[in-house]
Amino acid sequence: MAKPKIAFYWCASCGGCEEAVVDLAETVLKVVEAVDIVFWPCAMDFKKTDVEAMPDGSIAATFINGAVNSDEQEEMVHMLRKKSQLVIAFGACSHLGGIPALANLTTKDALVRSSYLEGPTNVNPNKTVPLAKSPTKDGELHLPVLKDYALALDQVTDVDYYIPGCTVPVKLIVDAVMAILEGKLPPKGSVLAPNRTNCDTCDRNKTKPEKISISKFYRPYEIELDEEKCFMAQGVICMGPVTRGGCDERCIKGNMPCRGCFGPVNQVEDQGMKFISALGSIFEAKEDEDIEKLVASIQDPAGTFYRFSMAKSYLKHKVE
């Protein structure tokens, strides 16, 4: 029997998700033994025309990482959807928009200006910015066109499963591949990770007092963090209350608060708003003045609460 065909693709991605696949180490050999990798631009030499030539539905599963923020990525995603039986959103950006979707808190124009013209490290006297078409003496050159906003994969095409994380933990990859090979998949649309929050399993949770009485929030670098105490009780924003677990608490074990990369649990639709609800419940401050002081000490609350999930928030992007 022919081995099932697997493909990997990246959209607006940092390469961390490819790294996660490489992190499979010797396990990757087991995977390679069981499947045929037919497309993986980051690691193997295949061309778009190779994918075009494949029959529809011939790929058993395609893992796509990165947010979708250009017309080229959108085209590739649609093509891979046609060629694949399963499409799996791989990693936080594909699942929720991720870090690229933080740009949804500003406009495309402002983004281009800050990246190419006004950034402190820019030296661009000719004010060159990327253009869809640029005439040259050798003919017209084409570049992918940036979309107005970054999108999660399921905002572009039908997605069968989601593997969360920035980056995806090795265990979740292995479990997902095994589930596909053994045909033991949960209902379509499932996130392939437990439906419990990080606080639910965090060892530090027992150190959290009933009400947290702090007068200011700190960023992690501003204070010496206790290695056993709840981050919130130390005045450091931790997304644990509203973030899906299953990450093996990698950040927390490294004495860093949860940043929310697994996204919300199934019952929550808007991670950032849910975090506001959670924060409102656990603090002691009761006077307007004290609450205002506390709130004022949070740097960039929207960017912090929606660090990975802006594209999948109710608003999806800033209202213009």
Next chain:
Amino acid sequence: MSDKTFEPRIVAFLCNWCSYTGADLAGTSRMKYPANVRTIRVMCSGRVDAQFIMKAFAEGADAVLVAGCHTPSDCHYQEGNFKALRRYHLLKKVLPQLGIEPERFRLEWVSAAEGDKFQRVCTEFTEQVRKLGPSRIQIRKGA
């Protein structure tokens, strides 16, 4: 839509014990207030998840009002109104980052005896939102 024909749509979350009863009193006392306010009764202002407020905005509300029992000691559940108060201050900081004018969101304490205050709050808020104009959120259905 021109400003003349613009009628704000205001979603009001009212707590069962004080503010909803206050609104009821306004009604039974035949006090008039603008029909722009659409009431949703909840058990406590502390039950109003920030998600509810954002969902109201995302689905086209021009403004959102949350009303609960007076602080410090009127809350039927003792501290629910303080949860609402903290969320209010957090939202006031986050809303502008998301491009929503903070004036479109209001928190008020209205007791069961304050039908007149409920009438005044609704009238004032409707006029304030009318001046602000319609929400700029394009209603998006689905993903």
